[in-house]
Amino acid sequence: MRLVAAFLAALGRSVLGALASLGRIAIYAGQALSHLARPPFYAREFLTALLQVGWLSLPVVGLTAIFTGGALALQIYAGGQRFSAEAVVPQIVAIGMVRELGPVLVGLMIAARVTSSIAAEIATMKVTEQIDALVTLSTHPMKYLTVPRVLAGFLTVPLLVAVGDIIGVMGGFLVATEQLGFNRATYIKNTVDFLTSQDVISSLIKGAVFGFIATLIGCYHGMRSGRGAQGVGSATKNAVAAASILILAANFLLTSVMFGS
Amino acid sequence: MIELSNVAKAFGPNHVLRGVNLTIASGESMVVIGGSGTGKSVLLKSILGLVTPDSGLITLDGQDVTKSDRDAFLARFGMLFQGGALFDSLRVWENVAFRLMHGALKRPKAEAREIAIEKLRRVGLKPETADLLPAELSGGMQKRVGLARAIAAEPEIIFFDEPTTGLDPIMSGVINDLIREIVVEMGATAMTITHDMSSVRAIADRVAMLHDGVIQWTGPVAEMDSAPDPYLQQFIHGRAQGPIESVR
Numbered sequence: 001m002r003l004v005a006a007f008l009a010a011l012g013r014s015v016l017g018a019l020a021s022l023g024r025i026a027i028y029a030g031q032a033l034s035h036l037a038r039p040p041f042y043a044r045e046f047l048t049a050l051l052q053v054g055w056l057s058l059p060v061v062g063l064t065a066i067f068t069g070g071a072l073a074l075q076i077y078a079g080g081q082r083f084s085a086e087a088v089v090p091q092i093v094a095i096g097m098v099r100e101l102g103p104v105l106v107g108l109m110i111a112a113r114v115t116s117s118i119a120a121e122i123a124t125m126k127v128t129e130q131i132d133a134l135v136t137l138s139t140h141p142m143k144y145l146t147v148p149r150v151l152a153g154f155l156t157v158p159l160l161v162a163v164g165d166i167i168g169v170m171g172g173f174l175v176a177t178e179q180l181g182f183n184r185a186t187y188i189k190n191t192v193d194f195l196t197s198q199d200v201i202s203s204l205i206k207g208a209v210f211g212f213i214a215t216l217i218g219c220y221h222g223m224r225s226g227r228g229a230q231g232v233g234s235a236t237k238n239a240v241a242a243a244s245i246l247i248l249a250a251n252f253l254l255t256s257v258m259f260g261s
Numbered sequence: 262m263i264e265l266s267n268v269a270k271a272f273g274p275n276h277v278l279r280g281v282n283l284t285i286a287s288g289e290s291m292v293v294i295g296g297s298g299t300g301k302s303v304l305l306k307s308i309l310g311l312v313t314p315d316s317g318l319i320t321l322d323g324q325d326v327t328k329s330d331r332d333a334f335l336a337r338f339g340m341l342f343q344g345g346a347l348f349d350s351l352r353v354w355e356n357v358a359f360r361l362m363h364g365a366l367k368r369p370k371a372e373a374r375e376i377a378i379e380k381l382r383r384v385g386l387k388p389e390t391a392d393l394l395p396a397e398l399s400g401g402m403q404k405r406v407g408l409a410r411a412i413a414a415e416p417e418i419i420f421f422d423e424p425t426t427g428l429d430p431i432m433s434g435v436i437n438d439l440i441r442e443i444v445v446e447m448g449a450t451a452m453t454i455t456h457d458m459s460s461v462r463a464i465a466d467r468v469a470m471l472h473d474g475v476i477q478w479t480g481p482v483a484e485m486d487s488a489p490d491p492y493l494q495q496f497i498h499g500r501a502q503g504p505i506e507s508v509r
Binding site for chain 1: 306309310311332335336338339340342343344346347348349350359360363364365410
């Protein structure tokens, strides 16, 4: 009985801790949004963030998407054979990539590449007193560090998702036409005919939300970093884990809202 | 004038400041000494609002610093951080001119760069240094750049946090002389925290010793050696034996 009580107490503490963290992140997000609406705006920081979050993430997004699209085509073909439904490969690759795999994989890649980088950079700035220096130079760290990165994530990740969707569908197309014997024109026609504007819009909305989450969590954990190299390491690790989980949770919620009925 | 009255700050069970009372007159160079971990940096950061004291009052020219306009208050300060705290992603001149490129003191880029180069020259660095990144500089050069940044907007009050830590004795002497020259030249109020006695003798008009969360002794630097306080004497002579416990 005592063991059960201890287990429940530990569980309760974990749940309360997680809820408190979520509350702190929500407050931080609110502060970021409120600063977004008020000047000054640091254009140079924003442009640098656009480059870091968007442009420099293109190779990893492209490679992830093309391999996933190709593997998806193979799986659907193999699974479809059991029901003599191999012909649905173009449609399922398109819907799978655009509705789910494109946004989620891009979101997770951004969490791995961008969230970690932001968290490590800001945590190092905190450990080396650069954040304190910003304050003494009359510059609000939220405006200078968080707002440009979060805005860049919100604006560029949907574009990355769009690129990932296209390349993923292309990966499926290449495998299907070169290896599985599909006709090129028919494959493209089936893909285009099957996708709806709602599929594309949902993909972009997911990208915007995931970009916001990935960059916000990187900034949040960087700002809350502990001391020394261990503090920077923990901040980076926690940021990537939290961003990945929140992206997957947000994906479920968004899918439920947009396609649940 | 900066006045601290009964300023206290604890981090969990660790009571770092237990009621600090200290006055720094305008145009005076005050050096706060004390062992490692005695709360010197916390004291300095409390004045700037980087750390919020649990109790007590800090005033600048009679006005409670927590109730003053934050930007106007900070615009009166310059600070040299212990490790330099230069922004890695910005070039040296952009670091120095940071305050001149953002906010109320914003100037055209060319003018800000010109002022930055002039300040770099003032701290003994060549104009070629301006376009380097902080990572390309030695420790002594980073301190000088930090000093140039602290004085770039010609503040009324300058804080120096361990200005000679990590430097060789010759470079320490150079930095100490620079700080003294600049403070006198600008007529600024200066507050330095250090445990380097050569810095104390080079920079200070007055000295305050922080120990066990309170100001143990304060007085003119000229009276420091003859003061009867046993804590002060143990510290300035670096004796292992005395009222200050040392961990062995």
